[in-house]
Amino acid sequence: GQQVMQIPQYQHVQEGEDFTTYCNSSTTLSNIQWYKQRPGGHPVFLIQLVKSGEVKKQKRLTFQFGEAKKNSSLHITATQTTDVGTYFCAAQYSGGYQKVTFGTGTKLQVIP
Amino acid sequence: GAVVSQHPSRVICKSGTSVKIECRSLDFQATTMFWYRQFPKQSLMLMATSNEGSKATYEQGVEKDKFLINHASLTLSTLTVTSAHPEDSSFYICSAPGQKETQYFGPGTRLLVL
Numbered sequence: 001g002q003q004v005m006q007i008p009q010y011q012h013v014q015e016g017e018d019f020t021t022y023c024n025s026s027t028t029l030s031n032i033q034w035y036k037q038r039p040g041g042h043p044v045f046l047i048q049l050v051k052s053g054e055v056k057k058q059k060r061l062t063f064q065f066g067e068a069k070k071n072s073s074l075h076i077t078a079t080q081t082t083d084v085g086t087y088f089c090a091a092q093y094s095g096g097y098q099k100v101t102f103g104t105g106t107k108l109q110v111i112p
Numbered sequence: 113g114a115v116v117s118q119h120p121s122r123v124i125c126k127s128g129t130s131v132k133i134e135c136r137s138l139d140f141q142a143t144t145m146f147w148y149r150q151f152p153k154q155s156l157m158l159m160a161t162s163n164e165g166s167k168a169t170y171e172q173g174v175e176k177d178k179f180l181i182n183h184a185s186l187t188l189s190t191l192t193v194t195s196a197h198p199e200d201s202s203f204y205i206c207s208a209p210g211q212k213e214t215q216y217f218g219p220g221t222r223l224l225v226l
Binding site: 033035041042043044045048088090098099100101102103104105107 | 144146148153155157158205209214215216217218220
């Protein structure tokens with residue numbers, strides 16, 4: 001089946017440092033979504049990327065979709081302690097009927 | 113924004129009993145809902161797609177007779193874990209598609225089977 005890999009699995013950063021997580025699919029995606037899950041919580045939708053090469057920004061967060069629509073990245077500038085959590089990409093494939101396949105996730109820890 | 117609720121939020125049961133989890137879309141209709149399971153420190157794994165008015169579609173490796181899904185109305189899907197065992201202890205989360213293919217997730221149900 002389709003697999004979506006994320007790296008790194010864990011990341012510890014000092015507050016103020018930047019952070020990036022990468023998401024890779026073995027097959028071309030219809031679109032990719034990003035979610036944040038706080039410890040003990042449920043995933044919260046952050047953004048969706050649809051177009052090849054698309055770049056979207058939300059304050060300190062920058063999301064990119066690769067030209068081949070097989071990979072994506074999330075970059076956080078100047079991390080804050082409120083950024084702590086696990087970031088998941090979630091892929092949708094053509095013909096998937098709204099079904100999403102979650103990536104393996106990257107757990108971010110921010111050291112104050 | 114769209115809200116999805118789940119009930120109960122937490123349940124502890126004895127091995128061999130059945131547990132029902134409800135997922136409701138509160139301010140929108142959902143002909144399709146999804147059920148996920150998340151083990152500690154792992155990602156969300158899709159279990160099944162719940163379809164209003166028809167049978168659920170199960171992912172490979174998920175036993176349909178063990179995880180019964182009923183999508184009785186446009187705002188309610190239920191997941192029943194039958195004859196629960198300790199290995200079924202997990203975080204069960206439902207979601208419903210919103211506009212532009214986004215997903216709205218419920219708060220999840222933590223199941224502990226003793």
